Amino acid sequence: MPEVLACIDGSTTAPAVCDYAVWASQRLQTSLTLLHVLDKTQYPQRSDLSGIIGLGTREHLLEELASVDQQHSKRALEQSQQMLEAAQQRAIQAGIESPLTRQRHGSLVESLVALEESIRLLVIGRHSTTNDNIAEHVGSQLEPVIRTLQCPALVTCGDFLAPQNYLFAYDGSFTARKALQRVADSPLLQGLHCHLLMVGSDRAACQALLEEAAEVIRPSASEVSIAWREADVEPSIRTYQLQQKIDLLVMGAYGHSRIRQFLLGSTTSQLIASSLCPLLILR
Structure with missing residues (x-):
């Protein structure tokens, strides 16, 4: 059954994204799924480091680098799960009986394309980062999503306000x-x-x-x-x-x-x- 899919991240827009997704789910009387994508550019998965290190390098250095890589990925997964659990509790408190959560590795666009057949409405936040202005951030994140996906997209900004x-x-x-x-x-x-x-x-x-x-x-x-x-x-x-x-x-x-x-x-x-x-x- 087509669902409302909300893209959750660690930004200040996450609460509003969750609230608008709840509103849409209730209006459409359809299920709600909360998605967090572990972008490989920000949260690299564990990789084979042997090709990076010279043949003469000691084995313990390879093990140390692999351990750091693994810890980084583990922390990213834990943070992702915490974000999703917080959003899930927020949705439940707002009246959604059984909101689902999903984690995916990869780019945002690739992840959404893979899920598109099940999406009735995509809810995604507009926000800037400390290094980019809003237009740059939107250009790199939202525009490819809007151009690629064929499903309707609700782009949120600011705090939640039930539309009148x-x-x-x-x-x-x-x-x-x-x-x-x-x-x-x-x-x-x-x-x-x-x-x-x-x-x-x-x-x-x-x-x-x-x-x-x-x-x-x-x-x-x-x-x-x-x-x-x-x-x-x-x-x-x-x-x-x-x-x-x-x-x-x-x-x-x-x-x-x-x-x-x-x-x-x-x-x-x-x-x-x-x-x-x-x-x-x-x-």
């Missing part, structure tokens, strides 16, 4: 209408206030498309608001988020439009990094 409304960035294309229908059919966002925003140069055409979209989403929403903007996509979305106090931004892989060019272009990570609320990205 959401903003759907719309462009009127066939794939946009299909994505909107998916939102309408899913229990994830049912009963929330839906804001439909379109960015384009022809106000009348955009208004007509927005009215059509409103009819699609209205049966599943508590309220529907439509808006048109002519400015660039990122500032338009950001300003609207601030003005309307948006809790969740919903975007999809659309047709050939300014929104698609923005979403899939070189500034993808900028939108994820600058968003004032979590993003639900549909593929």
Whole structure:
């Protein structure tokens, strides 16, 4: 059965990732799995060191290096298990009866690809490291995941806040209408206030498309608001988020439009990094 999969790490975003995953699991009425990936670049597995050391090196040095390697891997496994156990207890306290935990070695993308068939919704946190700014971190971690996986992804930021409304960035294309229908059919966002925003140069055409979209989403929403903007996509979305106090931004892989060019272009990570609320990205 497809599940909600939450990527847990040792960052400050882990509690929010867990909480949003719990919220999604309860809304979708599906199981929750908490995943921690032991990245081989950070937690190398035990390796054969004999080729690194010269033939004349004493045997005890080889044994010492192997022991250090083994201890490092053991500590990484223990830390990973502690992270997962803490997240599991948090999910149980929030009402999830039997959340599962999983550990995997390898890269994040490779691990998620291997599990993709069982994922209904991926929940992953946006965060920076001490050495990288947010855009760099997002570019190296989230963007490959979003581009590679075909399942929906909920990218969290900040503390958990149960969404009461959401903003759907719309462009009127066939794939946009299909994505909107998916939102309408899913229990994830049912009963929330839906804001439909379109960015384009022809106000009348955009208004007509927005009215059509409103009819699609209205049966599943508590309220529907439509808006048109002519400015660039990122500032338009950001300003609207601030003005309307948006809790969740919903975007999809659309047709050939300014929104698609923005979403899939070189500034993808900028939108994820600058968003004032979590993003639900549909593929």
